[in-house]
Amino acid sequence: MANTMMTGECFCGGVKYRYSGKLMNARSCHCSRCRKAFSSAASAYAEIDQTRFEWLAGENLLTYYPSNKDWGKYFCRTCGSTLCGVYQGEVHGVTLGCLNGEPDVTLQMHIFVGSKAAWDELPRGEVRQFDSYPQPD
Numbered sequence: 001m002a003n004t005m006m007t008g009e010c011f012c013g014g015v016k017y018r019y020s021g022k023l024m025n026a027r028s029c030h031c032s033r034c035r036k037a038f039s040s041a042a043s044a045y046a047e048i049d050q051t052r053f054e055w056l057a058g059e060n061l062l063t064y065y066p067s068n069k070d071w072g073k074y075f076c077r078t079c080g081s082t083l084c085g086v087y088q089g090e091v092h093g094v095t096l097g098c099l100n101g102e103p104d105v106t107l108q109m110h111i112f113v114g115s116k117a118a119w120d121e122l123p124r125g126e127v128r129q130f131d132s133y134p135q136p137d
């Protein structure tokens with residue numbers, strides 16, 4: 001497996017990271033909680049291999065918000081960008097919006113489309129859409 005090196009950073013650039021693994025299960029969640037957490041129509045998020053993830057700068061700017069049992073998010077306390085999902089204290093995935101350049105990833109699914117915002121028009125396309133959590137294939 002060829003690894004691609006990628007970097008990410010928050011809006012103000014104070015927090016930077018590097019990732020050299022694969023981005024997995026890239027998805028966009030339209031549920032009401034993700035809309036708030038990402039200040040957006042939906043989340044855009046992919047899981048990572050945490051052993052290939054490294055903070056480069058600004059770790060002291062990270063603030064942890066516990067969003068659920070065992071789950072939380074890291075955001076930049078200066079600019080407010082949400083950078084990572086955290087599970088049991090470990091980085092679980094990254095927000096696609098904070099990745100730099102053109103990372104090798106495409107959204108594989110839209111989930112919780114059944115509870116999307118009324119103003120959120122999803123294009124009909126090839127990306128799969130689910131009313132809630134996807135059923136296993």
Ligand SMILES: [Zn+2]
Pocket residue numbers: 010011012013014015076077078079080081
């Ligand atoms: Zn920032």
Ligand SMILES: [Zn+2]
Pocket residue numbers: 029030031032033034035043112
């Ligand atoms: Zn959600």
